[in-house]
Amino acid sequence: MVSIFECERRKDFAKSFADFFEDLRTKITTSSGVNYTVFEYLNRGVRYWPHRCGATGIDNYLKQIGVDITAPHNDKDLLVIFELLINLLYWAVQQDYIDDKNCDFSLSFAKNDVENESNRLIKNAKYILEQCCNMKIREEQDDEFPKYYITKRNVSIDEAAISVPRLADVLLGYYDVRNADNVDAKKAALTAIYAYMEPHRKEYKGLSCGAISEEFFASINTFGIRHNTESQKKMSAKKMVGLCDKLFAMAVYILQTPDVNKSKDALKELRDK
Structure with missing residues (x-):
């Protein structure tokens, strides 16, 4: 690919x-x-x-x-x-x-x-x-x-950074050229994102991104991203890069969902007037 x-x-x-x-x-x-x-x-x-x-x-x-x-x-x-x-x-x-x-x-x-x-x-x-x-x-x-x-360049990441200013540097820096194959940098970014998202877990679960958010949390805790213990599933560095990129894409989608839903409600309100 x-x-x-x-x-x-x-x-x-x-x-x-x-x-x-x-x-x-x-x-x-x-x-x-x-x-x-x-x-x-x-x-x-x-x-x-x-x-x-x-x-x-x-x-x-x-x-x-x-x-x-x-x-x-x-x-x-x-x-x-x-x-x-x-x-x-x-x-x-x-x-x-x-x-x-x-x-x-x-x-x-x-x-x-x-x-x-x-x-x-x-x-x-x-x-x-x-x-x-x-x-x-x-x-x-x-x-x-x-x-x-x-x-x-990625419009979705830009929008997610606007939605969550606290994560702006983490989100915008994920695809920096130096991080292209840097597993540790990708894990660090995902760990920071997880730390922000975890207190909002119930909120995400009740939104259209609920199933994806639960998969994100489960995967972060399964593949040695937050913890490096014997119980964590192992894989090659190349496969880990691919996994991290998939999880990052999921996180970007989840982080945008609350704002997207607000926009949807606002549009519905305009239509109903």
Whole structure:
């Protein structure tokens, strides 16, 4: 079966990424008249990015998370590289933050030149993600500076996040590209969703989603998602990813049901007037 990360592709992502990477060779000028490429600027900027985890350059950061920028193995590796570049482009736009770090390198650049090129490349990145992968850039707030994630576009998940704001980050982050095969991340998300839903179990049982909600609760407690004991049913990591995705889809449906029912009642009231 085709994965959700391979569906709805209208353009070749690998080629589009290569074109985007080539575009990073665009020159930006310094006050001293020396030219640097956008990539060189971003590579230096990593050491001032709040989410760098001690990295001193793009290659250094990617190696820490197991990706080789010189030899990506698949589209997921390309997307992880793309995600880092997008984060650094957003960071580059926020020159005031970098200037606060007394970075002589960033201060030497013409601010408008950096902002214009970074914003142009961010727009291109959004277009590539939409056209090639049906994905989008998701912003997650942080105390220091937002972090940006590449995630699957999904209207149902967006609606569920609106219905349950407390779970917004969990729901919207489930299909982040980094979590595509990450069983632990998927289990953690489902555990958080379960914790929210469990006190509402009786309410769900009385709605049209009742049977599905009961299956969700039973499965979460059977397949080692909340607990890892000998009594839990075991399966391969690949099958567990598939199971988690099915349970997540069920959860999204259940979480939307109360609001859908309110809309149904409101429409009936309008018809009856």
